[in-house]
Amino acid sequence: MPLSPAPLDHVTDGPVTLAALAADPDRLDLWLAEHQALRPGMDRKAAGAFLLGGLVQEIMEPIAARELDQPDAAWPDASRIALRLAWARWIEGGYDIPVLTYRVEVDPVAEDAPPTCRTAAVVRQHGHLVTALAGRTGLSVGALWRLVTDSVAAACLEAGRSRRNPAGGMDLANRILGDRSSPLFNRQWGFFELDAQRPDGRCVRDWFRARGGCCRYYTAQGGEFCSTCVLRPAESRDALLRNWLASRADAA
Numbered sequence: 001m002p003l004s005p006a007p008l009d010h011v012t013d014g015p016v017t018l019a020a021l022a023a024d025p026d027r028l029d030l031w032l033a034e035h036q037a038l039r040p041g042m043d044r045k046a047a048g049a050f051l052l053g054g055l056v057q058e059i060m061e062p063i064a065a066r067e068l069d070q071p072d073a074a075w076p077d078a079s080r081i082a083l084r085l086a087w088a089r090w091i092e093g094g095y096d097i098p099v100l101t102y103r104v105e106v107d108p109v110a111e112d113a114p115p116t117c118r119t120a121a122v123v124r125q126h127g128h129l130v131t132a133l134a135g136r137t138g139l140s141v142g143a144l145w146r147l148v149t150d151s152v153a154a155a156c157l158e159a160g161r162s163r164r165n166p167a168g169g170m171d172l173a174n175r176i177l178g179d180r181s182s183p184l185f186n187r188q189w190g191f192f193e194l195d196a197q198r199p200d201g202r203c204v205r206d207w208f209r210a211r212g213g214c215c216r217y218y219t220a221q222g223g224e225f226c227s228t229c230v231l232r233p234a235e236s237r238d239a240l241l242r243n244w245l246a247s248r249a250d251a252a
Contacts, residue, residue, distance in 0.1 A: 014084030014103070018059070021083060022128035028136055031085055034100060041221035048137035049215040050100075053147045055083070056126060058102040060155035067118070068159055068168055075121040078128065080107035119179045122152060145183040146213030146230075152176055153189055153209045166207050188212030188230050194238060196246040204245055210237075 012034050013027065021027055035047035042050075059081055066073050084103040130144045153173045160169020170191050177184045189212035195205040211230050217223040218231075225232040227240040 011084055011086040011103075012100075014086075015082040015105070016084075017079050018081040018083060018125065018129065019078035022078070022132045025132070025136065028132055032136060034085060038098075038100060039217075039220040039223065041219070041223075043216075043219060044137045045139050046216035046219050048133045048139050048144070049147055049213075050217075052126075052129065052133055052144055053151050053213075053215055054100070055102050055129075056148050056151035057155045058104045059083075059106075059125070060122075060152050061158055062104065062106060064152075064156045064159035064169065064172060065162065067172060068163055068165065075118065076106050076125075077121075078125050081105070081125070082107070118176050119182050119184060122148070122176055123183060141183075143213060146186055146189075147215065149177055149184045149186060149189050150209065150211045150213050152184070153191070157191065157207060157209055170207065186212040194241055194245060196242040198246050206245055208241055 013030060016024075016027065021031070031051055032044055032047045035050050036042045036044065038047075038050065063076065082105040086101055086103060087098055088101040090097045090099045126148050130141060130148065133139065133144055134141045156169040156173035156176070157166060158169070160166040160172070163169075173191075177189065179185055188210065190210045191207055192210055193205060193207050195203055197203055209228060211226075211228045214230055215226060218225050218229075227244070228237055
């Protein structure tokens with residue numbers, strides 16, 4: 001999703017640490033209200049799902065990238081992650097749509113977490129926000145953890161892609177999310193590969209993340225199930241993604 005080079009001059013809030021955001025109900029309500037403004041009819045549950053899913057992915061992408069480059073690097077805790085909430089623009093295929101984006105800065109002086117504790121580190125990072133959002137939105141803790149899992153998986157895959165190493169990114173995701181005793185674990189998420197034929201006859205192939213959670217976009221006015229939504233049948237999901245893969249501008 002390419003953003004315009006210059007985000008709109010409208011930073012709604014921040015900087016605030018992830019820990020401080022989770023501990024401030026009034027501030028969290030402000031962030032939820034901004035997300036409800038994204039789409040007519042978006043309720044607090046959908047706003048909470050959008051907030052958590054987008055925020056976790058933005059936080060985890062640079063962390064996953066560093067992990068792929070430096071497997072023994074320190075892992076930041078929630079007090080070391082600074083956030084800003086801002087409006088920007090999504091420009092693609094003739095669309096020019098206002099979106100919310102998160103500017104994330106990770107303090108390089110971070111908690112020391114050995115590689116064997118990455119699962120626990122993710123739970124510590126986001127656990128307080130999950131609990132706070134459950135109380136402010138009515139979404140269950142289990143549903144919120146599924147959104148965290150989906151975003152961690154997407155972040156790891158994107159970090160791997162950016163290094164021409166999607167397998168490494170997916171392996172990192174599996175190591176973080178595969179612990180059955182963790183709240184991050186569920187049976188629905190995963191990765192799958194699809195191929196498609198472009199109009200010029202070339203075959204293109206790519207990896208995608210299968211989701212275990214739902215962002216509730218379908219509940220907003222004009223909304224529908226996302227292409228990879230856990231509620232969408234796999235056949236429908238694959239058809240949508242193949243059409244996108246065959247037509248995307250950067251397909252190679």
